[in-house]
Structures are given as structure tokens and as C-alpha cells.
Amino acid sequence: MNDTTLPKQSNDSKYPRRRENKGAVVRPGFGLHDWMTLLRQAKDLAQRKGSPLRHDITPAEMRLHDKPYDGWCSLRGKVYNISPYLAYHPGGDEILRSVLGKDATALFDKYHQWINIDNLIGPLLLGTLMAKKRRSSVPEDGGASEYDEDGDDGDDGDDPVMPSMANSHASNAIPMPRPIKVETAASLLPPLHKDGDADDPDEYSPKI
Ligand code: HEM
Known part of the structure; x- marks a missing residue:
């Protein structure tokens, strides 16, 4: 067999080719199988x-916690003790x-957005980042809170994902539709007139 019998690799694939893993060498005993065993x-x-x-x-x-022997990092709002994984990455x-x-x-998304974090480092989980301020309602622009580093609804851990997708990569999760505001007969009425007079029988009647 010579190289003319080998299939030619196309360069115009719509899928990006896997980049060369420059510099990083898997040391014996620190491969994926070893990590999964650990x-x-x-x-x-x-x-x-x-x-x-x-x-x-x-x-x-x-x-x-920024030392190799005591190193934490957060991914999509979840905090991991990543130290044990360093040698296996x-x-x-x-x-x-x-x-x-x-x-x-x-950076995680830049290199390998498709990797299932829970499968690979789930047991390194320490918890979640504290939400600094809970919003009473979702802002118009759907913006995220200050600590909401994953850009979701800011309430990490209870994002609206399908139950069957719970263990999959967050970016693959199918978001549930946002609740639709339903106009009820009451919500169509004009605002209630409140003047602070509790004895006034008209207190809670619509002022038309
Ligand atoms: C903390 C959780 C992380 C996990 C579980 C993880 C896992 C992995 C895995 C499984 C691969 C091999 C991918 C493949 O062979 O296609 C890989 C490669 C790589 N990772 Fe990570 N990684 C993590 C974080 C990061 C971070 C934060 C960075 C950047 C700062 C990074 C940069 C890279 C690079 C540059 C490669 C080589 C990519 C290549 O071969 O094309 N990783 N990682």
C-alpha cells in the first residue's frame, strides 16, 4: 500500500479539525483511564x-486558593477543587x-466547550458561587448578576434544563421556554385606588 491508496483528507470540512496537542504529553499513569479509576x-x-x-x-x-496543591476554579458558576486533576489534564x-x-x-469553552464537566471532574465539586444579589424579576436584556459568571438566569444550580439533560454539558442543554405572562380579567382592570383608609368600603374597588 502506498500513500496514493489512502483516502485524501478534505480541508473543506464544515467541522473544525482537532488541533495538535502541542507540548502536552500524557505521562504514564496519568491518562484518562487512570483518572477515571481514581x-x-x-x-x-x-x-x-x-x-x-x-x-x-x-x-x-x-x-x-490559587496554589497547585490548593487550587480552586469555577466553571459555569460551580466551584471545583481542581488540584487533583492538574497532573491528569x-x-x-x-x-x-x-x-x-x-x-x-x-478558557474552558475556548478549548473544549463540548467536554462534559460533570463526568470528568464532578467529584471535585465544592459548591457554587454565591449569587450576590437575587433579582426579583428578569431584566429586559436578560442580563446576568455580578457573580453570575455563566450568563444564565443567575440562579446557578436550578437553571431550566430538561431533566434528562441534567448531566450533559450546560451549553448543550435545551432551555425551557420562559413563562408567558397571561392576561387575566383582573390584570386588565384599572389599578386599585388605595388611600390608606382601611374602613373605606371602596378602598379595594377599582377607580374607574
Ligand atoms: C477544569 C476542567 C477541565 C477539564 C475537565 C478539561 C479536560 C480536557 C480534556 C478531556 C482534554 C482533551 C481533549 C481532546 O483530546 O480533544 C483537554 C485538552 C485541553 N485543555 Fe482542558 N480541561 C479543563 C480545563 C481547561 C482549561 C481551564 C483550559 C485553559 C486554561 C484548558 C485547556 C486545554 C487545552 C489547551 C487542551 C488541548 C486541546 C487540544 O488538544 O486541542 N482546559 N482538556
Whole structure:
């Protein structure tokens, strides 16, 4: 067989070709299979030491954990102790060190948006970033709150995803339609007249 018998690779594919993994070498014992074995066997990789998942982690607290032996990072509003994964990251530990103590969502998406985070590092979860301010209603522009780094509804952990998609990558999740405001007979009435007089029988009658 010579190279003329091999199928020619097309350059005009609509799918981007996988980039070369420059520089990063998988060390023996630190491949994907080794990581999955560790995930199955280790008891407390996240080092939560029996504490429940937290929902009050602030970016300031996360910034304190920026060492390879004590490194946190957030992805789509969830905070992970990423230290145990550094040596197993197929893209190399160096690039992952650059996000310790920070939100890594943008860089994660830049390199491999399709990767299922829960499957690969679910057991490293520490909790979620605290929502700084809860909105009473969704703003017109659908904007996100200050800590809402994943740009969703700002209420991380209860985003409207289909139950069957709960473990899939967030960007693949199908958003549920927003509730439609239904005009009821009452909502079509003019505003109630309130003058503070509780004895006034007309207090809660529409002022037409
Ligand atoms: C924290 C969770 C992360 C997980 C679970 C993860 C997982 C992976 C996996 C499975 C691959 C191999 C992909 C493939 O072979 O196609 C990979 C490659 C890579 N990752 Fe990550 N990664 C994470 C975070 C990051 C971050 C934050 C960065 C950037 C700062 C990054 C940069 C890269 C790069 C540059 C590659 C090589 C891409 C290539 O071969 O084309 N990763 N990662």
C-alpha cells in the first residue's frame, strides 16, 4: 500500500479539525483511564471532609486558593477543587494552573466547550458561587448578576434544563421556554385606588 491508496483528507470540512496537542504529553499513569479509576476509587478527592456542598463561595475566597496543591476554579458558576486533576489534564497542567483561583469558563469553552464537566471532574465539586444579589424579576436584556459568571438566569444550580439533560454539558442543554405572562380579567382592570383608609368600603374597588 502506498500513500496514493489512502483516502485524501478534505480541508473543506464544515467541522473544525482537532488541533495538535502541542507540548502536552500524557505521562504514564496519568491518562484518562487512570483518572477515571481514581475518580471511582478515591473517597474525598474534593477534600470536603464530610461538609456538604457550599453555596456561599465568593470570588474573593476562591482567589485565595490559587496554589497547585490548593487550587480552586469555577466553571459555569460551580466551584471545583481542581488540584487533583492538574497532573491528569490532557492539555497539560501548566495551562490549568493559569486559572487557579479564578473563573475558568471562558478558557474552558475556548478549548473544549463540548467536554462534559460533570463526568470528568464532578467529584471535585465544592459548591457554587454565591449569587450576590437575587433579582426579583428578569431584566429586559436578560442580563446576568455580578457573580453570575455563566450568563444564565443567575440562579446557578436550578437553571431550566430538561431533566434528562441534567448531566450533559450546560451549553448543550435545551432551555425551557420562559413563562408567558397571561392576561387575566383582573390584570386588565384599572389599578386599585388605595388611600390608606382601611374602613373605606371602596378602598379595594377599582377607580374607574
Ligand atoms: C477544569 C476542567 C477541565 C477539564 C475537565 C478539561 C479536560 C480536557 C480534556 C478531556 C482534554 C482533551 C481533549 C481532546 O483530546 O480533544 C483537554 C485538552 C485541553 N485543555 Fe482542558 N480541561 C479543563 C480545563 C481547561 C482549561 C481551564 C483550559 C485553559 C486554561 C484548558 C485547556 C486545554 C487545552 C489547551 C487542551 C488541548 C486541546 C487540544 O488538544 O486541542 N482546559 N482538556
